[in-house]
Amino acid sequence: MTEKTTSGKNTSGRGQRELRVRVKTAKGRKLSSTLWLERQLNDPYVIRAKKEGYRGRAAYKILELDDKYGFLVPGARVVDLGCAPGGWCQVAVKRVNALGDNPKKPVGTVLGIDLQEIEGIAGAQIHQLDFLSDEADALVKGWLGGKADVVMSDMAAAASGHKGTDHLRIIALIEAALAFAFDVLEEGGTFVAKVLAGGAENEMQAQLKKSFKKVANVKPPSSRADSSEKFVVAQGFRGKSTLSGSFLPVEDDQD
Numbered sequence: 001m002t003e004k005t006t007s008g009k010n011t012s013g014r015g016q017r018e019l020r021v022r023v024k025t026a027k028g029r030k031l032s033s034t035l036w037l038e039r040q041l042n043d044p045y046v047i048r049a050k051k052e053g054y055r056g057r058a059a060y061k062i063l064e065l066d067d068k069y070g071f072l073v074p075g076a077r078v079v080d081l082g083c084a085p086g087g088w089c090q091v092a093v094k095r096v097n098a099l100g101d102n103p104k105k106p107v108g109t110v111l112g113i114d115l116q117e118i119e120g121i122a123g124a125q126i127h128q129l130d131f132l133s134d135e136a137d138a139l140v141k142g143w144l145g146g147k148a149d150v151v152m153s154d155m156a157a158a159a160s161g162h163k164g165t166d167h168l169r170i171i172a173l174i175e176a177a178l179a180f181a182f183d184v185l186e187e188g189g190t191f192v193a194k195v196l197a198g199g200a201e202n203e204m205q206a207q208l209k210k211s212f213k214k215v216a217n218v219k220p221p222s223s224r225a226d227s228s229e230k231f232v233v234a235q236g237f238r239g240k241s242t243l244s245g246s247f248l249p250v251e252d253d254q255d
């Protein structure tokens with residue numbers, strides 16, 4: 001199915017060939033799938049994730065965000081919403097010292113939830129759950145058992161192919177994540193969430209600016225240039241009393 005070009009026998013006469021995996025088109029596979037597979041196999045972050053034992057290239061997004069903003073500190077209590085397959089959890093476990101690897105530092109906790117089933121991650125408490133279900137809020141708060149220092153959400157609904165619908169879906173997910181964060185974040189805490197560029201998030205930004213000391217909108221280097229995703233990193237939570245009414249317009253998805 002795949003063939004690796006090698007720097008061995010050089011028959012092209014053009015110097016050393018690059019080590020690029022090419023994927024042959026196969027019967028029954030669409031060209032778009034072939035191109036996706038080829039991009040995956042040649043993506044430096046995918047290759048690095050495999051080498052470094054991360055479950056996916058997404059791990060580098062939270063690594064890069066944390067390198068810049070420093071919210072995953074030893075002892076922190078972290079909630080990871082939409083955590084499958086688990087890259088962000090893996091990073092958080094290490095950085096908050098959830099396994100107590102560093103006996104001189106405080107031990108943190110990592111709670112991850114996702115719609116999909118996730119293979120266990122040492123140091124993290126993982127649950128399969130639809131975060132938009134009626135019982136989700138109470139369940140996650142029960143599992144958390146108190147306050148959190150970081151609420152992070154990489155939740156993304158499966159693409160419908162309709163840009164407007166996809167945008168509203170991601171807004172609904174962020175709204176739920178943010179409402180949860182307002183309830184559980186410790187003062188001084190951090191909220192990190194994936195957003196898609198597209199406009200309707202202005203009210204959320206205004207609310208975030210009121211309720212957090214610093215709000216940054218960033219696209220980490222590992223986020224694909226052709227993706228409209230970016231991340232909001234809100235730090236220094238001022239407390240729930242800063243929440244004024246509904247921060248996002250309520251709109252129905254239209255399939």
Ligand SMILES: C[S@@+](CC[C@H](N)C(=O)[O-])C[C@H]1O[C@@H](n2cnc3c(N)ncnc32)[C@H](O)[C@@H]1O
Pocket residue numbers: 055056058059081082083084085086087088089113114115116129130131132154155156157158173
């Ligand atoms: C981009 S992936 C997350 C990758 C993850 N950060 C990692 O490092 O492996 C987005 C995840 O959001 C999850 N998701 C989408 N809607 C959800 C919902 N309503 N409740 C829980 N998880 C959801 C999806 O199942 C998917 O696994």
